[in-house]
Amino acid sequence: MPRIIVHIDMDAFFASIEVLDYPELRGKPVIVGGPAVRGVVSAASYEARAFGVHSAMPMGEALRRCPQAVVMPVRGGRYHDMSRHIMTLLAPHTPLLEQMSVDEAYLDLTHWLPAGATGASVAAEIQTTIARETGLGCSLGVATGKAIAKMASDLRKPRGLVVVPPGEEAAFLAPLEIGKLRGVGAATERKLRALGVHTIGDLARLPATRLGGQFGVVGPELLALAQGRDDSPVVPERQAKSIGRETTYWTDVTERAVLERTLLALTDDVAESLRRHDFLARGVTLKLRDDAFRTITRSTTLPEPSDVTEALYAAARALLTAARWHRPTRLIGVTAGPLQPAADRQFNLFAEDDDKKRKVAGAIDAIKARFGNDAITRARLAKKE
DNA sequence: TCTGGGGTCCTAGGACCC
DNA sequence: TCTGGGGTCCTAGGACCC
Structure with missing residues (x-):
């Protein structure tokens, strides 16, 4: 039986909370981040993203691209409280709830679907509930595995809901840029492009032998994911290691x-x-x-x-x-x-x-x-x- | 452009033991 | 005199994620 995994990702989480708390910011480019010197963007509203501002960008560069942006300091405690509230809204849907970060979570609904419900209907309900209870937008992905659900939730932000039906994983992934594959960062992307791999579909078609030893154990894992095989489990409580x-x-x-x-x-x-x-x-x-x-x-x-x-x-x-x-x-x-x-x-x-x-x-x-x-x-x- | 802060996981060499 | 091989732990660095 294929699994039903939902990934939920809050839209411009920190920036959206600032707009919620300071309504006069609505419609304006808002950047949440550190100081102009040696600071980076933690989150940018969609109005700011239109100027090419994105998270992890140095603050100086962000302000060059969007000088009229309203810059708000990071209020970790506030975001954390909101995160806890959101998790309490997710918890009733399944005991298999894995919080990935302050603004992201996975739900395994495989054995927890109410009669007559589908993964998509539960995801839509979650989106509505969160909007009503918090005033915040989120995007959701529904798929048979975590990584694919995550890539699906990323596809139509903000306030998106993308369902990848069982069996259509590889077709869904194939046209996406190789850098979008989870586990492929800047270094791996460079190496893959050198092999002529530019989309996830290119990787899926690559003979395993062409990967060689240069990717270590992650090589075969990336290949499997590109081909739509994605079976890592939703783990509710992870032990901290450091x-x-x-x-x-x-x-x-x-x-x-x-x-x-x-x-x-x-x-x-x-x-x-x-x-x-x-x-x-x-x-x-x-x-x-x-x-x-x-x-x-x-x-x-x-x-x-x-x-x-x-x-x-x-x-x-x-x-x-x-x-x-x-x-x-x-x-x-x-x-x-x-x-x-x-x-x-x-x-x-x-x-x-x-x-x-x-x-x-x-x-x-x-x-x-x-x-x-x-x-x-x-x-x-x-x-x- | 000039790069935060919180993490996880993998690799590779050397020490050490049997 | 010069030498195996496996297993585990420790350390340093790097890739990656949010």
């Missing part, structure tokens, strides 16, 4: 003390997130990017899995020292991972010190939860008045 924080400076930094201070603040944030989600990290990765956009990472395994700032920061700082990094720095970041549930914490004679720090950290977390993040901070991070 938690990280990074920041780009307004201007490059060379002072070691500044790098360390930022690293401590980022690590503090990561540790708090670990505790909030009941995870222990087995390792730490430091990330640095220089003024020429060259990025390096350095990672290490912790002596004991941990969720306290002191242990994570000691490791991150040691990595910074060992990296012998003296370049002008534009970005610094720290990631904790791989993760394990805190319930797996081993009794350890040497972990008593950690245990005290965890109790202090837990008390601080509680104060932040009650009075806000600014209520308490480390002496080393306190702003000098």
Whole structure:
């Protein structure tokens, strides 16, 4: 029996929420994004897209293309709240609901269709419900697999609904540009075009032997997808594997003390997130990017899995020292991972010190939860008045 | 044009063990 | 004296996605 997978993708999500909250923006080109210097576009309204503005574009370029655009800062908390509301509207349709990001989800309706309903009718109902309950538009794709449903939802934005009937997957995909295939980014697109592959249909017709070894395991996977075979499952709850924080400076930094201070603040944030989600990290990765956009990472395994700032920061700082990094720095970041549930914490004679720090950290977390993040901070991070 | 911040997965070499 | 082969873990980098 063919599966019935629905992909839902909110239309210009961040920008649409800004228009919702500030109705005077309706009909205007709206860009949600970071600062004009070193910022990028997070979302653009369709009016802004008409000028060639799209997400991930450097802000300077976006404003050159559309000087009259209204630029709004990113309000992550607001989008997150809206996302949760939308998921509660999707949940009644199936227990097999996989949230992919703040504005995207998959539903597997194969065994959850009400009598007399079809994938298309449920998708249409979802679109209507979301518009009524939130005032926001979304596009949907219905197909026998996730990747194909996603490509379908992408085809007629905004407020589209595209159904790919079972058996018509390959025909649906064939005319699309090769770069539209999920898993084909800039690098793979370049290599495929060099082989004369310009559309998904070109790839589907390519003899497997012509792919050779240059695409690794993804080669056969891309070929299968191009031919319409798409059987990855909808997985409701995925285990997080890492938690990280990074920041780009307004201007490059060379002072070691500044790098360390930022690293401590980022690590503090990561540790708090670990505790909030009941995870222990087995390792730490430091990330640095220089003024020429060259990025390096350095990672290490912790002596004991941990969720306290002191242990994570000691490791991150040691990595910074060992990296012998003296370049002008534009970005610094720290990631904790791989993760394990805190319930797996081993009794350890040497972990008593950690245990005290965890109790202090837990008390601080509680104060932040009650009075806000600014209520308490480390002496080393306190702003000098 | 001058490139954010949050992630996942794959590759490849070397260490280490049996 | 010079040498196998498999398995697993660790680390660094890169491709990709939203």
